[in-house]
Amino acid sequence: MVQRGLKGGQLRLLTRKEARDIHLASLEVLEDVGMHSPSEKILGVFEKAGAEIDRKNRRVRIPQHLVEESLRKAPKEIVFCGRNSKHDILLEDGRIYFGLGGTPVPYIRDVETGEIRRPTEKDMAEATRVGDALPNIKFIMSIAGAFDVPYQAEYLHEFEVLFNNTEKPILYSCPGTYAAQKVLEMASTIVGGRDELKKKPILTLYSETVTPLAFSTTNENIIDFAKAGVPFTNGPMPMLGGTAPMTLSGAGVVSNSENLATLTLSQLVNPHTPVIYTCWATAMDPVTSRCSYGAPEFALGTSVLNATMAHYYGLPSYGFGGCSDSKLPDAQAGAEVMMNSIMAGLCGVNLIHDCGYLAGGSIGSIEMAVICNEIIGMVSRIVKGIEVNDETLAVDVIRAVGPEGHFMSQKHTLKHLETELFFPKLFDRTSEVTWAKAGKKDLRDVAKEKAKKILKEHFPEPLPKDVERRIAQIVKEAEAELLKA
């Protein structure tokens, strides 16, 4: 049965009129400025639909009617599937789901030693298994890249690791048309064919346009996924004052323009292709030039702008939660992750990713992912909010107990206890005495113990042997082909 996630979206900092202003500004940008495209294939799709193509400058200017028609065609509701259907999640207005990691991370914080080092296929498999085990993680990306395989075939190896180590829905990248074709072949092998894959999309493509306002040839993968009828999302990250105007709304216009361009591309290729919308504006740290994942503007840009525009279009959305600029799971990481997660939750972003991402996406941490699982529990409780009705107002109970009494043994208390309260699994609420007796543990140590326990105990249901072999074969053959080329 499909999971129907908790509904966020209570926090609306922008009005519908402001959303419309961003929309209109984006239409103007797409029609007048347009998108650059080195890809002839992408230009060809727009040309066929009647868009104005400037071949000399490789620029496509997209008329607003094409964008508006495409917005109408994109589905408003998507079921994102796991290879085990108990993990299927319904993406629609405001329902929130948190996900492990993002795209390949260049470093991992070793769970055993704390050393920051290059990750391997084995690290990725372990991280994926932890994500598969954590109950508040509903979809899987990665907190470790496979850096010990030939880079030409990295994404294929990574998809193989993902398919083998989780039963939950997978959102990941495979740049370019060749990788996209191979990944679609792998996924079809698992579900039993292309038609089945369309009905049961066990993956969503993550593509990325080049901000500001440029396609790259890697975005041709959107055409492949559109043809296959499998969902995709496009996630450019315009940075204030760098690759976008210095203002959040200006960056929002850039981001929205690129996303409307990819959405239009997909609907022109194959009407009703499922699109998971994004509108992200991020802060470039003006000292280091790094994109800051813990900046308050990051939360405004990736949650408020994102959810506002997704809600305006009625499209499912994808954003950020469990990420931080800190290099280790410390107080900074806790604060930044809570800020991002609670904003995404209250704004009602559907897919909230990056749990376990440190150093602005440079370091993955399994302990941090375990801590994120706890933070998600707290955020979910806040998003659930306060119920007000006769039963919860409890006047009869107050009358029965009266002044100077207590409510501990009331039937009403026991009835509501476990649904009204969040019960921490990781965070410590014991007294200083009990805490000291238990060894004065830091949260990081507790998370590490939990991570190691999961790694020892949790193994997802493996793929059927023949499917596993077939997928390994696809990767092996593709790798040989890629290395020859």
Add this chain to the structure above:
Amino acid sequence: MSRESIYEELANSVLSFDSDKVVQTSKKALEAKLNPIEIIENGLAKGLKIVGKKFEDGELFLMHLVAAAEAVKKALSEVLEPELDKSKAERKTLGKVVIGTVAGDIHDIGKNIVAAMLFAAGFEIHDLGKDVPVEEFVNKTKEVKANIVAASALLSTTLPAQHEIVKALVAQGMRDKVKIMVGGAPVTEEWTREIGGDGYAENAVEAVKVAKKLLKIQD
């Protein structure tokens, strides 16, 4: 209905946290000619012990402890104690405990849980209630020849009353005849040592262990 299944029903009624049900089941057990001591020992106390264990394991919470304790207390006072008085039967006990919330303090929920858990473990409980003056602790201890005096305080301003009880017992020459346990949110091991008390615990389940240890009772 067999004796065993009635005991089980009694224990289960405690785990329903419904005082009416516990009262009813206790009445039914008496009607089935079960002896009140066995009803307590093999039924209600057993149920309370299960609740305590589940609390310790994190499956149940404080509210369950309180609800179970109150339900058993109600069944005792309304149904079982009158029968015990009639039959003059006495429960074998691990020891006698005089317990109360100290003078100036009306917070008795924690004290009630401790009393219930000690009762479930097999101690004879003399509950003095709340806002209990020092003399009353001392007099009752003398009267029943208590093995343990347990004094609860929730406020840092009523905490000194625990010290007064210790001093009074010393002054009366009773200090070596009785163990003193103190409890309540502001109480620590340091405080217990400082005032010359014998035992302190973080929660009611721990308190039973401490009480047994003080009286050198094997688990």
